[in-house]
Amino acid sequence: MKITALAGGIGGARFLRGLTQSEKVTREVDVTVIANTGDDIWVHGLRVCPDLDSIMYTLGGGISAERGWGREGETFTCKDELAIYRVEPTWFGLGDKDLATHLIRTTSLNAGYPLSEVTQALCDRWKPGVDLIPMSDQRCETHVVVDHPETGARVAMHFQEWWIRYGATLPAHEFIQVGLDTAQPAPGVIDAINNADLILLPPSNPVVSIGTILAVPGILDAIRNASAPVIGLSPIIDNAPVRGMADACLRAINVETNAAAVARHYGSRSNGGILDYWLIDQRDSDSLGEIEELGITARAIPLLMTDVNSAGAMANSALDLVLGN
Ligand code: FO1
Numbered sequence: 428m429k430i431t432a433l434a435g436g437i438g439g440a441r442f443l444r445g446l447t448q449s450e451k452v453t454r455e456v457d458v459t460v461i462a463n464t465g466d467d468i469w470v471h472g473l474r475v476c477p478d479l480d481s482i483m484y485t486l487g488g489g490i491s492a493e494r495g496w497g498r499e500g501e502t503f504t505c506k507d508e509l510a511i512y513r514v515e516p517t518w519f520g521l522g523d524k525d526l527a528t529h530l531i532r533t534t535s536l537n538a539g540y541p542l543s544e545v546t547q548a549l550c551d552r553w554k555p556g557v558d559l560i561p562m563s564d565q566r567c568e569t570h571v572v573v574d575h576p577e578t579g580a581r582v583a584m585h586f587q588e589w590w591i592r593y594g595a596t597l598p599a600h601e602f603i604q605v606g607l608d609t610a611q612p613a614p615g616v617i618d619a620i621n622n623a624d625l626i627l628l629p630p631s632n633p634v635v636s637i638g639t640i641l642a643v644p645g646i647l648d649a650i651r652n653a654s655a656p657v658i659g660l661s662p663i664i665d666n667a668p669v670r671g672m673a674d675a676c677l678r679a680i681n682v683e684t685n686a687a688a689v690a691r692h693y694g695s696r697s698n699g700g701i702l703d704y705w706l707i708d709q710r711d712s713d714s715l716g717e718i719e720e721l722g723i724t725a726r727a728i729p730l731l732m733t734d735v736n737s738a739g740a741m742a743n744s745a746l747d748l749v750l751g752n
Pocket of ligand 1: 435436437466475476477478480481496497518519520522525587590591
């Protein structure tokens, strides 16, 4: 069964690990992951691709279980040395092991290789067990329009500074993907959507992860017109994000932080949106009727991913719902 998933960082990666590595998934699945690259950033002259790396490390067995980003058993000696030199950004957690990935990626990009080929080469080592493709080979960095905390002036800052340095506490007026208008889907992205038996939206950030992928010219239309059913899993449980700060992102686009509002935001495929199915947590089961009224088939299941097997059980529920068994 060919599954194509649109995924962001930590939540998406953990769900995909359940889909591909849990003994609770009782089907052969061939997964292509279209990953968000809006979080990507140049740091100390190196190109860092947080969502590609979170997925690659999580599925490849190298992820820091505690953080959900960067490597297990990481040290930050280089970061500390840079801080002694008083070189910014001191707020960015550049790990020593992680550094090797950024060095190879940057050298390869500078040699002219596209990000999609560089990602394939990195995956030769990590063997994530999925075909990992960036949403685009062109730069589409998410920047956030805020009122500067000191001057009060309206400024745009890189998503990572807003997310890490300010903990998404500065009210975001707008998200802008720099470079989006000239970006194209990376090679293989549209084919992966057209050839899928199932299209999955894991519980990633609906605004800055899934939303950014959908904003790449051509991807939203491909999904709307795909023959495969589209099923999403709510990243919001009991009116709060499972992790991360998706609520700060949803607020910025005037979408309420609840499972039904996110479904409405994605829209049902029967009237111009992208969802055929929406899985919510049992704590939100009182909104099943509201979601069904949108023209989206909804089910309430346990959505908290405590380990690989619970993520696997979620994945199985998603497959059962779509396959009707
Ligand atoms: N997230 C943090 O909260 N603090 C960090 O210092 C940090 C560093 C970092 C370095 C490499 C990387 O691949 C991811 C990193 N992240 C960090 C996560 C990153 O901000 C992600 O983009 C978000 O978690 C959203 O996916």
